[in-house]
Amino acid sequence: MTLNGQTQELQRIIDQQLISTLLQPIVDCQERSVLGYEVLSRGPSDSPLHAAPALFQAGEQCDQVISLERACLKQAGHTCNRYGVSRLIFVNMSPELLLPSSFSEDSLQALLTMNDLKPDQIVIELSERYPVDNSEVLKARLIALKKTGFRVAIDDLGTGYSGLKRWSEIQPDFVKIDRHFIRDVDRDLVKKEFVRSVINLCERLGCRLIAEGVETLAELTLLRSMGIHLIQGFLFGRPNPFPAADLSALGDSMPVSGDPLAAGAGYLGRYIAPLSPNTSLGHAWQILQSSPSIFALPVVENDRPLGLLHKWCVMEVFSSKYGRSLNQAKPVDSLTARDALVVEHDEPLEGVSQSLLEDDLYYLKQHFIVTRDGRYMGLGSTRSLLRTMTQRRVEQAKHANPLSQLPGNVPVQREAMRRLQQNEAFTCIYFDIDHFKPFNDVMGYSEGDEVILSLARQLCAVFDGDTDWVGHIGGDDFVVYSSKLELQNRCEQVQKLFKLETLSRYPEALRKARSMTAEDRDGKLKRFPLVALSAGIVVAGSRSFGSAADLAATAADAKAKAKKSTDGIHIVRGECVAEGSVPAQVIVFNAGSPL
Template sequence: MYDDLARDLARILETGTVRTLFQPIVDTRQQQVFGYEALSRGPSDSLLHAAPLLFETAERCERTVELERACLRMAAATWASHGIPHKLFVNVSPALLMPPVFQKVRLRHLLEQHGLNPSDIVVELSERYPAIDLSTLRGSLSWLQEQGFAVAIDDLGSGYSGLKLWAELKPDFVKIDRHFIRGIDADLVKKEFVRSVVDLSRRLGCQLIAEGVETEAEQRVMTALGITYIQGFLYGRPAAIPGADLAPLVRARPPAPKSPGRETARHLTESVPPASPSTTLAEAWERLQAEPGVYALPVVEDGRPLGLLHKWRVLETFSSPYGRSLNERHSVTTMLSTDALVVDRDTPLESVSRLLVDEDVHYLKQHFIVTENQRYVGLGSTRSVLQRITEEKVARARHANPLSGLPGNVPIQQEMERRVTASEAFDLIYFDINHFKPLNDVLGYRTGDQVIVQLADILTSLFRADEAFVGHIGGDDFVVMTDGPGSVRLCERAQVLFGRDCQGHYPASMRQAGRVQSLDRTGAQSTFPLVSLSAGIVRVPTGDERTPAQLADTASLAKTRAKGAAGGLYIETTEPRPSARAVS
């Protein structure tokens, strides 16, 4: 086995077929990519494809320096071909920086050959490798820093020399080993260790990078501790093309409750570079192997999607006897799935979910194609859609009114703020039940609860368009926000249905009389009509400068006027008042 690995390593070094992947490092404070770490792999069909075995074999064969130089050459060439305006982090062992191996002329030539600037490169030195002569190593690193390179210590905490290296080498960056990040939200010891590292970095003027962040909970701890540079699967996996597997950077912000039903396919679209009809199956398989997070490649011609090439299908064919040799030169179109779901990027996630579930009763598709004006823009995953909808339902349940199950005051406020910020035109409708207290007093609170639930059902059934929002403020007060047509007609229909459904709660004598006897708010006996529904409508035009608080006041006033209006309906058509932000 060792001889096979040694021969494979020799072939890789002779042919220069080492591959480079890039994983993003995100600045969560600026909400943008800060840089990419170059990660080396063997060819996909090699026994040495995995990095640990590749470098372990090189060390056993005493060819580590050769392999590292090959990795640096490939990283420089690949990085230059993409022209990405971010910092490139490259891994170097101390042995490569010690004379006579370290040659400044060779380094300058590599930079000039690919048009790279030292200020764009961060040299990562791992503490996993022993550095015998620290003074000589420090001399090489000092020269690199004078030329404009930045220096980083990788894997802090994985060995015994990390703090010594930090003190001796004075790096620009220190990367905390993933061991101390994994599960830090539930581990007090890890949290205190990282907190001490943060304190030390502040005193020494060094930037920290947290490696291996994979969950929102871990990210929240990093934010609380003040670490802004993050690397991990939460933001992106290693990919052959920088940014190909980059997660939406909004995830770097503290998660805020989302407005129900307002997210669209664009929010979960991943930018996966497409293949063309001329791409061979061998070329496509290389990409699918190099990009672990990609399980299907979109095939696009002149901007228009033709279908999806699924990883499982290629694997199934290539795994059969002679399958690869017989098929690898064929076009991707020979295995193309043309029944892929295609949706516009503005399609609401609820609609995408229904399409995914309803389109085929035999299986649930893993991916769908997202377009804009019928042209390909990216891929979406079914898992992400279902996860996001589940998150929305959980958040909705957390802030829902316990009686009606509708969104309560928190999501109502968020939805209004979202619409105001987006300068959307919409109708804000405030519903209120007239004479609800006498019904409660005469028929009991259980009947009153049934009436409230009935109204909730009526409003959700009438205002069920994807752009509509129905919320329950509390008691007998409801709010609807919609930019759909026919608000007045729907309000009138709601009044009719509510009046009809509530009649059955009253005894026959009260229904015939059309009134009930009850105590008024002063405690005096009085006569009240049966319950009915009022609706105050506020028309909010595009670009309205009123704040959410001002709109809420206007809606409350419209509701009051609706109670005294004929038919229980009032439309606020006054010109929008300028808000404080508009005046300032």
């Protein structure tokens, strides 16, 4: 097709509004629901510009990128409105369309929100494939859009120009890994390590990760075991002219956890295609020889694991005289080790380690089978387990508070991000000791340390549920997270314990006076009440906060109000920090005087 013919055809498509919109689902595997749809544009079916690459390449060659993208966005909005799409809508935009030279911010927002679409429903996908001439202007435009409720995603991570620099500057809500790194990730160690590194960065930067191009159950299983739960690909649905998704691939045997510092055995489960007990040893040997990194194959019947076929065992039998010819037709069941350790996907790694050590005093197994509800899910290696546990202990020691040995500031922020990303309601409690400086000055710093250690023990004893988490920010500041939303009684319990313990540390004269004299921060003598314990409790809804920093700011404000409270309990309704989200309930609690 000549350039002139291409220009005429493209202009016809734009003028006559012949763009068609297709929708591809993005699935949240944890929620077993559709998170949103990416809108994809195509030309007319009878046009040489029907395919997306041909259409947008023509836009670039004919200098019609802006006009083409405007037409695509208009049709996308019309399609989503016609089908009543209530989920997130992911729209692809080139950086050029976002620059002021294209059109004003108001007109850009109007284009995106036409057809009754709301800003918090739209995710702007910015592809890494296109270079950016003015990154500062682009950054400012995206930040402005985010403040009005729009969300931002970086598309095609790993393929383009700016990479991590743009990621850190824009602070996107979502990052999409390019399908090149997802294809056959279950069989490619290099791709797997790349994905793992991106997961770690997402956890640190507080954004959600989407895997593109997932087409096989093996890829899905591996990704979910690594902790990626937002999936896009043919496995859940091809692009369609209407919203649709096939969730049948979400079987009960799928792993659900993936944080190497918090997850269970499912994180280490690598999906390896299992053998049936009737598979011949000769066929199993071919698989083992073609996969040098695999040293054992799971033997499974009706989704239930029977044991492991070890590579060394087959080698031993086949290496004897006539061993291969005599045994290759036999079923693998004849050499299957039935003593394999089988653990559920949510079994804590410490429990898996203990089971391995207690299983045999003289032989440490190299592998264990991971299941969900008794059904085969993957195979874990003892080496990976030891490496992960070592990493966990190093991380815990590196970021632990030196006095209490509880998780410090970095793990506190990481835990906040993890809970926010789960999109489930939870409670954050910020504990602080009132008048602690005068106590230190009068009673001595060693006594002050004992009070802090005592409070740490009290918090761990009271908040000891499965979903409770206690951290020590520093000094006399502690944070508790819990999935429980009604925690006032437990706060009162901590108050009683704190009152009894601290009161016994004062001399009798100070207990009777109910106060002490100490220097204030200006060096002047002043009467201070005895120590008390305040707590700001933030009950966060499923989408109350845009980031861990937002949550921390609200908790700090709640704590400050608690320290000024005089009537014991004060409840306020706090404004939500994140645009367009549900207001958080902030409960401010103060113990008052310990006497």
